[in-house]
Amino acid sequence: MKKGILLVNLGSPDSPNPKDVKTYLDEFLMDPRVIDVPFWLRSFIVRGIVLNTRPKASAAAYQKIWWEEGSPLIVISERLQEKVQQQVEMPVGLAMRYGSMTIKKGLQDLVDKGVEEVLLIPLYPQFAMATTETILVLAKDIRKTDFPNLKITDLPAFYNNPDYIEVLSNSISRHLKGKNIDHLLFSYHGVPERHIKKSDITKSHCKIDGSCCVTASKAHQFCYRHQCFEVTRLVAEKLQLEEGKYSTSFQSRLGFDPWLQPYTDRTIERLGTQSVKNMAVVTPAFVSDCLETLEEIAMEGEEIFHEVGGENFTTIPCLNDDQEWVDLLAKWINTWVTTETVTV
Numbered sequence: 001m002k003k004g005i006l007l008v009n010l011g012s013p014d015s016p017n018p019k020d021v022k023t024y025l026d027e028f029l030m031d032p033r034v035i036d037v038p039f040w041l042r043s044f045i046v047r048g049i050v051l052n053t054r055p056k057a058s059a060a061a062y063q064k065i066w067w068e069e070g071s072p073l074i075v076i077s078e079r080l081q082e083k084v085q086q087q088v089e090m091p092v093g094l095a096m097r098y099g100s101m102t103i104k105k106g107l108q109d110l111v112d113k114g115v116e117e118v119l120l121i122p123l124y125p126q127f128a129m130a131t132t133e134t135i136l137v138l139a140k141d142i143r144k145t146d147f148p149n150l151k152i153t154d155l156p157a158f159y160n161n162p163d164y165i166e167v168l169s170n171s172i173s174r175h176l177k178g179k180n181i182d183h184l185l186f187s188y189h190g191v192p193e194r195h196i197k198k199s200d201i202t203k204s205h206c207k208i209d210g211s212c213c214v215t216a217s218k219a220h221q222f223c224y225r226h227q228c229f230e231v232t233r234l235v236a237e238k239l240q241l242e243e244g245k246y247s248t249s250f251q252s253r254l255g256f257d258p259w260l261q262p263y264t265d266r267t268i269e270r271l272g273t274q275s276v277k278n279m280a281v282v283t284p285a286f287v288s289d290c291l292e293t294l295e296e297i298a299m300e301g302e303e304i305f306h307e308v309g310g311e312n313f314t315t316i317p318c319l320n321d322d323q324e325w326v327d328l329l330a331k332w333i334n335t336w337v338t339t340e341t342v343t344v
């Protein structure tokens with residue numbers, strides 16, 4: 001069977017103009033795994049409220065980070081795709097969950113090249129229903145309706161894979177070389193607390209208290225919160241970070257429901273106020289730089305830090321098309337080719 005790879009990332013608007021941003025946000029926020037309330041309520045919230053104001057504000061933010069070649073997230077994902085393609089002997093495609101580069105087109109391109117078996121790689125280290133799950137569910141629906149003979153296997157969340165932790169740790173070390181950092185903040189994209197409870201396969205483990213995420217449970221296979229704290233713990237161990245000199249927070253909350261805490265903006269403010277002068281932020285929920293890293297952290301985060309007296313603020317780039325990251329993806333792909341299984 002001829003094999004192929006489909007890398008899948010989140011997606012971006014076609015342009016940073018309010019009209020394109022609105023189209024993109026409509027598709028994104030109407031996804032029942034992103035805003036997980038009944039359709040009528042989601043329509044009311046998204047189409048009746050959010051889309052009346054947010055596209056203009058989001059477009060202004062996108063305009064600050066947009067590159068000549070396009071959206072950073074898309075351009076970086078394309079660079080990654082090209083580099084992975086150079087390392088493996090089967091077609092490597094790229095698709096986005098939202099926007100014009102659809103999963104259907106990505107699968108069609110592979111099928112047109114004679115591919116019969118696809119390894120789908122969601123470009124997220126941690127599992128979340130708003131990211132990995134929505135990709136897998138959509139890909140399976142598309143397979144059923146359009147490509148019934150195509151075999152699809154997916155790469156599971158790789159948050160605790162030792163090679164991934166090493167690549168991430170090496171990248172952090174490289175970007176902090178020669179810098180004197182008082183505090184390293186691991187900032188992950190937030191999700192509503194409700195999402196964590198919904199993904200709990202035991203239905204009783206995740207209480208989002210101080211202990212559930214550090215108490216072993218099979219719920220952790222799908223617990224975004226646990227997986228984020230694990231990345232921090234494993235990287236801190238690898239880099240021998242001193243207790244108290246690093247912490248975890250969650251960014252990009254939207255709406256009024258409780259989201260995972262502590263919140264990144266308040267954490268940066270607190271650290272700056274508590275006399276941290278030199279801080280760095282790493283964002284391991286994203287493998288490609290995007291609006292959330294380039295604007296929310298590198299611009300807004302830095303501004304908050306300086307306002308409260310902080311001096312040096314370093315935003316560590318995502319893995320992007322880092323050669324060690326490319327090599328690791330190629331290693332996972334080649335393992336799948338030779339063993340027919342994917343375990344990370």
Ligand SMILES: C=CC1=C(C)c2cc3[nH]c(cc4nc(cc5[nH]c(cc1n2)c(C)c5CCC(=O)O)C(CCC(=O)O)=C4C)c(C)c3C=C
Pocket residue numbers: 010011012013025034035054058071073124128130131189190191192224252254285286289290291292
């Ligand atoms: C209820 C809303 C949202 C949930 C839940 C959510 C989860 C989530 N998102 C990412 C990764 C990215 N999100 C990005 C942008 C973005 N996210 C939301 C909302 C939710 N995300 C919105 C409305 C937006 C658009 C921008 C804005 O208006 O604020 C991006 C950047 C995309 C880009 O084009 O650069 C990424 C990447 C993860 C990993 C995640 C859950 C774990």
Ligand SMILES: [Fe+2]
Pocket residue numbers: 189252
């Ligand atoms: Fe998001």
Ligand SMILES: [Fe+2]
Pocket residue numbers: 205206207208212213214223225226
């Ligand atoms: Fe947990």
